[in-house]
Amino acid sequence: MPATTIEKPVNKKQKNDLGFSKKQYLKWYKDMLIMRKIEERVGHLYIQQKFGGFCHLYIGQEALVAGTASACHKDDKHITAYRDHAHPIALGIHPKFMVAELYGKKTGMSKGKGGSMHMFSKDVNLMGGHGIVGAQIPMGAGIAFADQYKGNKAVTYCSFGDGAARQGALHETFNMAMMWKLPVVFIIENNNYAMGTSVKRTTNVEDMSEMGKSYHMPSKVVDGMSVEAVHHAIEEASERARKGDGPTLLDIRTYRYKGHSMSDPQKYRTKDEVEDYKGKDPISQVLKTIQTNKLASESEIKKIQDDVKAIVEESVVFAEESPELEAHELYEDVYTQNDYPFIKE
Amino acid sequence: MRTVQYREALREAMVEEMRKDETVFLMGEEVAEYNGAYKVSQGMLDEFGPKRVIDTPIAELGFAGIAVGAAMNGLRPIVEFMTWNFALLASDQIINSAAKMLQMSGGQYSCPIVFRGGNGPAGQLAATHSQSFESFYAHVPGLKVVTPSNPYDAKGLLKSAIRDNDPVLIMESEKMYGDKGEIPEGEYLIPIGKAEVKKKGDHITIVSFGKILKVVQEAVDVLEKEGVSCEVIDLRSVRPIDYDCLVESIKKTNRCVVVEESWPLASISGEIAFHLQRYAFDYLDAPVMRVMQADTPFAFSKVLIEEALPSVKRIIDAVKSSLYVR
Numbered sequence: 027m028p029a030t031t032i033e034k035p036v037n038k039k040q041k042n043d044l045g046f047s048k049k050q051y052l053k054w055y056k057d058m059l060i061m062r063k064i065e066e067r068v069g070h071l072y073i074q075q076k077f078g079g080f081c082h083l084y085i086g087q088e089a090l091v092a093g094t095a096s097a098c099h100k101d102d103k104h105i106t107a108y109r110d111h112a113h114p115i116a117l118g119i120h121p122k123f124m125v126a127e128l129y130g131k132k133t134g135m136s137k138g139k140g141g142s143m144h145m146f147s148k149d150v151n152l153m154g155g156h157g158i159v160g161a162q163i164p165m166g167a168g169i170a171f172a173d174q175y176k177g178n179k180a181v182t183y184c185s186f187g188d189g190a191a192r193q194g195a196l197h198e199t200f201n202m203a204m205m206w207k208l209p210v211v212f213i214i215e216n217n218n219y220a221m222g223t224s225v226k227r228t229t230n231v232e233d234m235s236e237m238g239k240s241y242h243m244p245s246k247v248v249d250g251m252s253v254e255a256v257h258h259a260i261e262e263a264s265e266r267a268r269k270g271d272g273p274t275l276l277d278i279r280t281y282r283y284k285g286h287s288m289s290d291p292q293k294y295r296t297k298d299e300v301e302d303y304k305g306k307d308p309i310s311q312v313l314k315t316i317q318t319n320k321l322a323s324e325s326e327i328k329k330i331q332d333d334v335k336a337i338v339e340e341s342v343v344f345a346e347e348s349p350e351l352e353a354h355e356l357y358e359d360v361y362t363q364n365d366y367p368f369i370k371e
Numbered sequence: 372m373r374t375v376q377y378r379e380a381l382r383e384a385m386v387e388e389m390r391k392d393e394t395v396f397l398m399g400e401e402v403a404e405y406n407g408a409y410k411v412s413q414g415m416l417d418e419f420g421p422k423r424v425i426d427t428p429i430a431e432l433g434f435a436g437i438a439v440g441a442a443m444n445g446l447r448p449i450v451e452f453m454t455w456n457f458a459l460l461a462s463d464q465i466i467n468s469a470a471k472m473l474q475m476s477g478g479q480y481s482c483p484i485v486f487r488g489g490n491g492p493a494g495q496l497a498a499t500h501s502q503s504f505e506s507f508y509a510h511v512p513g514l515k516v517v518t519p520s521n522p523y524d525a526k527g528l529l530k531s532a533i534r535d536n537d538p539v540l541i542m543e544s545e546k547m548y549g550d551k552g553e554i555p556e557g558e559y560l561i562p563i564g565k566a567e568v569k570k571k572g573d574h575i576t577i578v579s580f581g582k583i584l585k586v587v588q589e590a591v592d593v594l595e596k597e598g599v600s601c602e603v604i605d606l607r608s609v610r611p612i613d614y615d616c617l618v619e620s621i622k623k624t625n626r627c628v629v630v631e632e633s634w635p636l637a638s639i640s641g642e643i644a645f646h647l648q649r650y651a652f653d654y655l656d657a658p659v660m661r662v663m664q665a666d667t668p669f670a671f672s673k674v675l676i677e678e679a680l681p682s683v684k685r686i687i688d689a690v691k692s693s694l695y696v697r
Contacts, residue, residue: 103444137477146476153443153480158467164433165468168440175396175422175446198433205428359478360512362536367564367611368512 046254048321050096052330054253055316057095058088058309059334061112064121067338068111068128072288076346077129079141084112086283089308090215091116093256094183097264101178103151105166106185108143109215109282110155113185117150122341131348138351139359160186160193163212167203170210170267181267183260185213189220191237192228200275204241207272211263212238214277216250221286222294238275250280251306281306372555378411378548380522381487384529385412385449387558389419392447395533398425398434399451399488408453409489409548435461435486439468442484447533452488455504455542461486469538470513485532487541491582491632492669492680494546501669503633505581508540509610510637515539515563516610518581522552524607527561535563544582566613568620572602575626575690578617578643580606583632583681590686599690609639617643618651625656626693630681635663660689 044051065083072081084091087109094104095116106113114124114135127134128142136146136155144155153169156162166184173180190196191214203210214234218225226232238245244266248259256278263274281303285292316322322330357368375383389395396419397412403426406413416424427434431452438448452458458465465486472482492501509516515537519525525543532539569584570591579587584605591601602620606612621627627647629640640661647659665679691697 105440135477136475136479139477140475144475146479148476148479153440154472154476156468158463161436161463161468164436164464165440165443168437168442169444170440171437172441172444172446175441195432195436198428198430199436201428202430202433202437359474359476361515362473362481362483367614 044315044319046257051312051316051321054092054096055309055312056330056334057116058092058253058312059330060121060337061088061091061115062309063334063338064115064125064341065111067342068125069284069288071342079128079130079143080108081128081142081288082109082286083282083284084109086303086307087215087217087250087280088112089253089256090185090213090250090278090280092308093253094213094260096253097257097260098183099180099264101151101180102264103153103169103173103180103182104185105153105162105169105182106155107159107162107187107190108155108157109187110143110145114145114147114150114152117147117152119147119150119152120341121337122344125341125345126348129345129348130351131345132351133344133348137355137359160190160195162186163190163193163195164199166212167199167208167210167273170203170208171206174206174209179268180209181264182210183213184210185215187220188214188216188218188225188234189223191234192220196237200238200241200243200273203273204243207270209267209270210273211260211267212273212275214275215280216277217280217282219282219286219294222290224294233277235275235277243273243275245275245277248276248278250278251303251308251311253308253312372553374551374553375522376548377522377525377543377550377552378409380526380552380554381411381529381543382413382415384526384533386415386418388530388533389423394445395447395449396423396425397449397451398427398438400427400429400453402426402451407451409545411548412451431457431460432464435464436468438484439464439472439482442469442482443472443480447483449485449487449533452486454489454500454545456500456502458486458488458504465508465514465538465540466511470511473537474513481536482538483536484538485529485541486538487529487543489545490542491544492664492676493544495671495673495676496669497671498668503664505542505609506633506638509639513538514610515608516542517563517608518542518606520547520581520584520605520607522550523554524561524605526554527559528563528607531560531563534560539563542581547582561607564608564611564613566607566616567605568602568616569605570601570603572600572624574600574624575628575693576602576604576617576620576624577628577630577686577690578604578606579630580609580639581632583630586681586683587630587686590683590690593683593687594690599694601690606639612639612642614646614650617647621647621651622654625654627655627659628686628689628693629659629661630686631661631663632681633664635661635666638663657693657695660693662686662689
């Protein structure tokens with residue numbers, strides 16, 4: 027991807043030289059560290075076969091959800107793909123409920139009925155966690171449609187990968203979302219690989235922000251390794267949506283350090299490429315800013331790290347000790363109708 | 372009572388529910404300014420305006436997905452597909468999203484949505500425009516599938532569907548929109564999942580649903596003149612199926628013919644035959660028979676259409692075969 031197209035963030039509301047408060051930086055650091063450490067842990071647990079299903083890790087991409095969460099409003103809505111372990115954490119859900127969902131336990135975010143790919147929480151308007159690549163693109167526009175219809179000022183953040191951007195649903199949705207000026211922000215979590223296929227092997231147009239242009243949709247390339255850049259881009263796009271000016275396409279350039287899933291040998295990329303991105307790690311960048319600007323003492327930083335360790339540990343214990351579902355729950359949550367006559371043989 | 376067309380009955384259902392509930396809206400191709408490809412939504416744009424009667428581009432997957440998202444976020448969309456053939460493009464959103472949302476989210480997000488449109492063969496429209504999707508969608512847990520065969524049912528079932536908190540699919544027909552029938556002056560609802568005994572009889576039970584019931588009726592008129600007393604059941608809904616109604620009828624008549632305007636494999640008739648041999652085995656005096664659409668794509672030729680579709684003669688033959696008479 028051409029790095030020259032990445033725009034520098036513009037700070038409109040400077041609170042200090044950095045543009046963000048100490049509190050914000052410490053929150054970003056802690057939240058992203060929780061995401062990172064919990065996923066490192068669940069990756070190991072998965073290899074140990076403590077839980078089943080799929081396990082698509084977000085490691086490396088944390089700034090996208092952290093920057094979105096800091097820039098959004100409480101009533102805003104969120105929808106994403108199956109790489110969804112970090113979204114609930116960014117939105118304030120205790121990670122223990124996410125881990126319990128990975129374990130398929132009753133206490134999980136989706137009652138153990140969704141698993142890794144289907145994290146939902148009505149409390150924070152996280153509307154999935156969707157498994158069919160790109161299916162959340164029209165759904166995200168539809169969520170925004172409903173808020174526009176009801177006259178709410180809420181914005182929907184609809185995230186999908188660079189692979190999903192190749193689905194026809196994206197083009198159908200972009201067309202209608204622009205025509206109807208829906209309050210939605212389309213976020214390409216562009217980690218440059220659709221499973222094992224790089225962006226340049228699927229298109230002649232490597233700059234994915236170009237895809238908005240056919241629909242006159244304002245589009246922007248964003249540095250996804252910088253939480254500040256993500257925050258600014260999201261803020262600008264949401265302001266546009268809230269004013270009634272419609273959607274924005276953000277091509278947020280990020281990187282996943284791990285494979286597509288836990289069974290991915292990653293032969294499609296070099297170790298140097300992975301190491302190169304780790305040099306721009308979003309969490310290290312935030313920590314460096316904290317240290318350089320003395321936003322926290324070393325002991326305060328150590329305390330955050332210790333807290334994160336404890337939260338990770340608590341989450342795993344919670345998931346492992348939580349009750350399994352009961353057999354009769356098979357027939358619950360399929361229909362809202364309580365007496366739906368299932369065929370039971 | 373008053374006489375209305377099938378399309379008017381559908382329209383009355385939508386209009387009445389939209390007057391009552393601000394969250395109900397209609398979207399689809401040509402539903403607004405064109406007044407509906409088959410004039411079902413005629414006049415609705417004038418009454419409700421473009422916010423609630425919405426023309427979409429030809430993008431079935433896209434607008435079905437937008438409607439699903441809207442349903443997750445507090446609205447009650449009615450999505451009109453010009454026909455169910457075109458809705459195959461939207462089937463990912465119907466089957467993977469709408470049907471599964473409540474379970475995937477552990478009960479947090481429901482999907483109160485209606486998908487409706489013309490279904491089944493409708494003349495010389497060739498292979499891609501002539502398919503029946505009742506059993507196709509009836510297969511999917513999480514959905515409800517209703518098959519109104521007349522104007523009275525069309526209104527009552529659609530009103531129930533709009534109020535239902537689960538996704539409901541309505542199988543209509545281009546060949547039924549002009550059909551006339553009586554409906555009451557006042558409001559009425561027909562529950563989803565209950566069959567109707569359209570005619571009582573003693574010798575045989577004929578089970579059917581949707582448009583092909585018109586052909587069943589013609590066959591029954593002939594059979595009755597010949598002294599065969601037919602009980603006719605309109606399933607009205609193929610998910611769920613009102614099995615109790617079927618078993619009760621078979622206990623009385625001991626014979627059953629299912630007439631279905633669709634392909635034989637993985638069909639509603641196959642499911643009914645299974646159920647009856649399992650739960651009414653001792654009451655059956657003959658194998659369950661069926662009259663189906665031929666096991667081929669729908670060809671254009673008039674000769675081949677006649678050969679492919681259930682006919683009065685084939686229904687009569689099946690009934691007589693079941694009764695062991697010639």
